[in-house]
Amino acid sequence: MNDTYFFPAYSEKMNDYDAYLLQPIDYQYMTTNLLQPVVVASQTERVDKYLPEFHQYSKETYEKKRNKKEMVSRRRVHIQSEQRRRAQIKDGFDALREHLPACVGKKMSKVALLHSTVQHLQHFEKSQRTIKLELQRLIEDNEKLKAQLNMIQTPSLSPFCDYK
Structure with a gap:
């Protein structure tokens, strides 16, 4: 397998980025099986359509990564709110334990x-x-006692009472 690619159509106007793009590609360490070594039919074709760097940044891939990042962010927020809720429940149980005489200091x-x-x-x-x-x-x-006291304190018309 040929490790170097030479494209004469671009050699006249080569800048640093073009030189980077024309570096040999080591297919042994690629993570995707979709990309195979490219045989260029015409030397006037654009190099960027054959290099994996350009294929991996499609709009669909970008959307998937953005959605995944948003999901990870939402998941992180959910985890944090769940941790706060659990901490509040724990604090509530601790406060309850302190107010019960039979439970103070007990685990x-x-x-x-x-x-x-x-x-x-x-x-x-x-x-x-x-x-x-x-x-x-x-x-x-x-x-009852008030009633008895009132009876004792008020003069009675009873024949058995002595009047002075």
């Missing part, structure tokens, strides 16, 4: 922490009902 699963929270709230509800009942009983006792 426990989130499920166990939630069960402990439910038990703690049920205990508070039961205590609240008990306190309300006690308060109602005390209010009633207070009313």
Whole structure:
């Protein structure tokens, strides 16, 4: 296989870029199987249509790469927002753990922490009902005592009372 290509039509006006394009191509290290060594039919044809650098930057390839970059960017944003959400959930569980006396300083699963929270709230509800009942009983006792005090303090027309 011939490693060098010479195109006399371009040799008169050769600049650095043309010299770069006319360098030999090592097909052994190419990553695509679509490109095969090119045999030029006419020496007046353009070199750029036979070189792989020009084929890989088509509009379709550009769009695919741009879409892939956008997908990667969207994926990165999604991952970051998911990490923030998980961090907020973790902070919430940590705050909850600090407010439960049975859980302070203990390492426990989130499920166990939630069960402990439910038990703690049920205990508070039961205590609240008990306190309300006690308060109602005390209010009633207070009313009875006030009534008795009023009876004692007001003079009665009872025949058994002594008047001075």
